[in-house]
Amino acid sequence: MQKESKIRDPLILGNKTYHDITRDIARPVEGKANKYWWILFSLAAVLMLWGFACMAYTIGTGIGAWGLNRTVNWAWDITNFVWWIGIGHAGTLISAVLLLFRQKWRMAINRSAEAMTIFGVAQAALFPLIHMGRPWLAYWVFPIPNQFGSLWVNFNSPLLWDVFAISTYFSVSCVFWYIGLIPDFAMLRDRIDKKLSPMKKNLYGLMAFGWSGKAKHWQRFEEVCLVLAGLATPLVFSVHSIVSMDFATSIIPGWHTTIFPPYFVLGALFSGFAMVETLLIIMRKVVNMEAYITIKHIEYMNVIILFTGSLVGVAYITELFMAWYSGVEFEQYAFLNRATGPYWWAYASMMTCNVVIPQLYWIYKIRTSFVATFILSIFVNIGMWFERFVIIVTSLHRDFLPSSWTMFSPTFIDIGIFVGTIGFFFVLFLLYARAFPVIAQAEIKSILKSSGSEYKK
Amino acid sequence: MRDKIIHAIFDDEQDVLTVVKDLKDSNIVVNEVYSPFPIHGLDPILGLKETRMAITAFIYGCIGLSFGGLLIYYIMISGVGKSWPMNIGGKPNSTFYHNLPSFVPIIFECTVLFAAHLMSITYLIRNNLYPGSKTTSPDPRTTDDKFLVEILYNEDKNNVVRLLEKSNVTEINEKDES
Structure with missing residues (x-):
């Protein structure tokens, strides 16, 4: 049996038994949705449908429906893409990296964080798809034998690296998630009364793949999870490094920097943890998981946000320093323009939300408060969106030819699609919270006796 | 041939570890252990090889x-x-x-x-896991909070029951054929 120091804060509160854990985690699935769920779901569904309408309009009329122009030929689409991909990264960090580090607090939050990853990456993938203009030709990005003559993909291009990285990341995340879900679906299958809800029982039976919990199966389960974590860890770092290379391998001042891969990975973890907090602080209330997602979990995540936020701050300053130190006037101007040009407000928002505000987490009272954490996490989400906007638009809008200098303003279609993906994301997450075991109950049970408050007395 | 089965049910994983060790020491065949989560330290006692x-x-x-x-x-x-x-x-x-x-x-x-x-x-x-596969667990409570030890025996039933009764077993269910 695992032993844990008594002075460590408990991770499971209340006098819980194994059966209590089963009951608590099955409750949202077995019960009916409350009023708040329906309100949130309707709101998200409306936004999603609005987003779909805007996407349909874009595909029908062309990319001209967006606010892009010849100077700023990449704007909200890629900003949203990078933002969503970044949000996904915290899920993999929690489920994979923290597993390798044997962090027990990950067990209460990894399931939802991974769900967030998958739903976030799905939103991200929408943007390149609709930016193609003709999404039915999306299969052209894959290296498949074809009749187009020389129309083969170019393996030197970071955009193709992106195709491979994102699709690998998405599918491996799904597999990792599902492997962990199988024993929990089995728990639901065995709990649901066949007479009361035969459909539900059959459905969970189908999804549980006939899991029976034999000793040999658990042994393989643990090894597979460990190896998947080992594979997902370099994968997650590679994905955002490759996303950053979409920019870093170009020759645009402001993009052409070697600091981009680590800087993007850190920013991704930073924004991802903020989104995990935003979601979990609401979820723990809505589905009554207060005993499992405690203030200690929130505090641990806040410490990571403080750490990564400070490193992102260092990266911002390093960029400015390198621009000055390089002696390249284009590079120097790009950064001067970023901070003091017409987009100074975006830069200032980014600096405030990402570097200054997270420093409040040094204060114990703030990092151990649900309300403060929720507010701060929203700031970080906004700040990280601005970071991508700043990097992309401020580097483009004043290019090498001053006669083509211009500004970018989004159309209602741009805004509609972005808002639509937020709606779509919440629709998926809300459905997940009703139909899936939101906490990895098998894992939580395995730490009950070392980290439960009742066993710490 | 050992063709009779006893299902011993426990509430705690520590008891499973102890009882499996005792049964193994008395040369009784422990066919399978079903549990709601992995029990660390069980594999060597049960004689499971490392997974590949x-x-x-x-x-x-x-x-x-x-x-x-x-x-x-x-x-x-x-x-x-x-x-x-x-x-x-x-x-x-x-x-x-x-x-x-x-x-x-x-x-x-x-x-x-x-x-x-x-x-x-x-x-x-x-693991024989696929959509439509049926669970082989003899008791649905093993995905909730019970630990089930499946023991094979032939003539030495009293010995098995005596060993089990010494432990913190909560239920002993007998089955006639495997």
């Missing part, structure tokens, strides 16, 4: 690495690359090693893709 899942992942990873390398070699250098040579950014595509740095990301992704997916498929096949 990690080795399969390594092999699949090697296959992915070779596949990625060959795919790129065919498309960029030898096959398609010969028929339609591309000169991108002044970097001719006549040799593999000159272009290798920009091929690394995709070769890496192929390695991870193959290792993760094929290992997971192997895991599902080895």
Whole structure:
């Protein structure tokens, strides 16, 4: 049996038994949705449908429906893409990296964080798809034998690296998630009364793949999870490094920097943890998981946000320093323009939300408060969106030819699609919270006796 | 032939460890243990060999690495690359090693893709997990909070029951045939 120091804060509160854990985690699935769920779901569904309408309009009329122009030929689409991909990264960090580090607090939050990853990456993938203009030709990005003559993909291009990285990341995340879900679906299958809800029982039976919990199966389960974590860890770092290379391998001042891969990975973890907090602080209330997602979990995540936020701050300053130190006037101007040009407000928002505000987490009272954490996490989400906007638009809008200098303003279609993906994301997450075991109950049970408050007395 | 089965049910994983050890020491066959979560330390007592899942992942990873390398070699250098040579950014595509740095990301992704997916498929096949597969657990409570030890015996029933009764067993269920 695992032993844990008594002075460590408990991770499971209340006098819980194994059966209590089963009951608590099955409750949202077995019960009916409350009023708040329906309100949130309707709101998200409306936004999603609005987003779909805007996407349909874009595909029908062309990319001209967006606010892009010849100077700023990449704007909200890629900003949203990078933002969503970044949000996904915290899920993999929690489920994979923290597993390798044997962090027990990950067990209460990894399931939802991974769900967030998958739903976030799905939103991200929408943007390149609709930016193609003709999404039915999306299969052209894959290296498949074809009749187009020389129309083969170019393996030197970071955009193709992106195709491979994102699709690998998405599918491996799904597999990792599902492997962990199988024993929990089995728990639901065995709990649901066949007479009361035969459909539900059959459905969970189908999804549980006939899991029976034999000793040999658990042994393989643990090894597979460990190896998947080992594979997902370099994968997650590679994905955002490759996303950053979409920019870093170009020759645009402001993009052409070697600091981009680590800087993007850190920013991704930073924004991802903020989104995990935003979601979990609401979820723990809505589905009554207060005993499992405690203030200690929130505090641990806040410490990571403080750490990564400070490193992102260092990266911002390093960029400015390198621009000055390089002696390249284009590079120097790009950064001067970023901070003091017409987009100074975006830069200032980014600096405030990402570097200054997270420093409040040094204060114990703030990092151990649900309300403060929720507010701060929203700031970080906004700040990280601005970071991508700043990097992309401020580097483009004043290019090498001053006669083509211009500004970018989004159309209602741009805004509609972005808002639509937020709606779509919440629709998926809300459905997940009703139909899936939101906490990895098998894992939580395995730490009950070392980290439960009742066993710490 | 041992053809009779006893299902002993426990509330705590520590009791399972103790009882399985005692049964094994008395040369009684413990056929299977069903539990709601992995019990650490059970595998050696039960005599389970180490799983080879990690080795399969390594092999699949090697296959992915070779596949990625060959795919790129065919498309960029030898096959398609010969028929339609591309000169991108002044970097001719006549040799593999000159272009290798920009091929690394995709070769890496192929390695991870193959290792993760094929290992997971192997895991599902080895555990007989697929949609429509039926659970073999004798008691549905084993996914909730009970631990079930399946014991095979023939004539030595009293011995088994005596050992079980010494432990913290909560239920002893007998079955006649396996």
